[in-house]
Amino acid sequence: MKLQLPALSAVALTTLTLTTAWGLPNHSNSLSFAWVWLLFMVVTALPLSFIEAAIVRRTTHLPLQGLASITRDADAPTFWRILAPLSLLSLVAMIAFAVNRSAQGFVIDNHNIVTAQAFPYLLVFLAMGFAWVGMKRLLPFVWILVPAVLIFNVVSAGQLGTLALLTPEEWQQVATAAILANLSSLGVYAWLTTQHLADEHASRLVMPLWLTQTLVGLATILAGEAKGNVGVVVYMLTAVFACAIFAEVVARQLQDRKVAKPVALGLVMVSAVGLTVAAEFVVFDTVLKVVSLLTVFGLSVLVGWVMKISHARKALNFSSEAIYNLWRVGVRIAAPAVIIWLLVGMVL
Template identity: 30%
Template sequence: MSRWLSPLMAFCLSFMIIVGLAPSLGIQVDRQIDFWLLWLATMLILALPITYLEIALAKRSKQSPLAALGGLTRDADASQKWRIVGWLSVAFIPFLAGAILANVTSSTSQFSQIGLQENLFFVICAVIAFGLSFLSRQILVLLTALGVIASLVLANVFGTALQPWHVTPVEFKEWGNATILALVASGLGLGLYWQTNTLHAKETQASSSVLPIWFAQLIAVIAFGFFAITAQIPAFALVFAAIVSAALLLQLAKEQLSQRQIAPVLQFVIVLVALFVWAIPNGAAIFNPILMLWGLVICLIYAIFVGWIMKISHLRKAMNFSSEAFYNIWRIAVRIVTPLAIVLAMIAFVGQIF
């Protein structure tokens, strides 16, 4: 069961996150060949190294991210301040769940006859998602997969014709959007795949866990690009997929907090505040940019911590590459390429806002 859980979760969550973020990035209907080629490049040079990073940390620590960072910082003789990335990540997970629900319920409220105010519709969906988060992980992943597949099928049965593929000049702002799509929309930096691979960490090559996850992320966004969800899709399928994917994210956040031995009451406060902040009227216009920058910052901190703070030998055994050259290429990517690329993406994205 563990072999298919992470890739299936990667496909479902990546698809639903991009569905939620697409309107803010302006890519929900415009199918530019140049942009998607740029995204493919970011998947290779940014997303793949970060996915290796998460699995390597899982194999080394054999604990979920929030609990593991204490030991990892001690092993690296690093300041406890680096543990802040774990708290940023675990708070980001329910915030991301809220973003998926808020953006999906907003779009479906505008183009369907639900008859509820957007905020009330969001609150109802959020309450249902929180209740579903107490189901087992396997059930939630299967329900999310069912919702995603139904959304794809119904989008093609009832959706309108998509715009034809076309080529446009590459702009600097597209680097920011492509990086957000590759990292934030893939759920990277949050420890989700680290968390789901912790109990199954074995002395095998990290690639055996990483590549299925990476290909699943790739397929999810390709599916979005070719079979984009349109406003005319029956709302229930997309809303169902959003609710169960949000429930899955909430469960992952609660599990990390529980393994960190946080009091149950405080667990619920952290999760529910980050989730229901999206109920603030017109809050999405402010929270969506924060969400994207927050996600990039988390990936940046992890890249710096693993690339520059942890010792060079710490993850070599966990990666268990067949060639030393592959390890050195990955380390260069994490130490130099990834931080610089993320900083450029943040500059590009902020430039769009202002």
């Protein structure tokens, strides 16, 4: 467990940040949200959590480099490889989305309008700085921010949610958050898997990460949302470190393609700043959801249907054939069906 502390810290920070950014704690029906969160974390997020483990353990490369081997081995069309750049774009967009949301709750003097407008960009620069230092070095120490945020939220919110029947829109809100806050198909799990390739079974890494995300997301929903600058600042720090993780994941994949680290992080920073400008528009959230969900859907189809069965079985090395078959049902049918439902629901 000591070796996994940085990995657990990474998924705890990212899950708390994105679950809050997607608005799940800020709801009176938090008890109902909690049950629906658990449902979709099992039905969709759990099978999706093994997608990048299959890719990385098969190729020993992150997706940007590894998808070429996957498609070549399966004699699949090369257009599947576009999923890797789309996942990187989604992560950079998540940086813009998270800093924009975290800065919204911070109260700044009305006379300092310029400072208020510049605040999200300051958070982006801070995240890039931590990514340059290396989040692997910082993760064993910054995990304390997660319980700190939850405590501030409980004290500030001061009330328990209620149980109530949720509307179809609320079901879709929780389902979308469970898939996108999980981030299992957008690079983070792949980045963590490369650090534990020696493990015989993929589940030894994936299951603790998924369980951590499930519990942190559940606690975030039940704790409520912080009110006041102190709680918001603590959450803001969490968001900065989460964004630094996203930035390092993207930069690391660019480095695998022989891009120098300063250039890679510079590209991430410029892209994040540009998307932070776009994040101020309402349509940005919808575009982010669509692109991210389509990327996850494509990766689910690629690993579940296109990737050779023998390669996936050997890469994941489940303890029994029954567990492997359950995972195949989840990644081939359950997860894609939920994503299609979410995409259709956004149109209707």
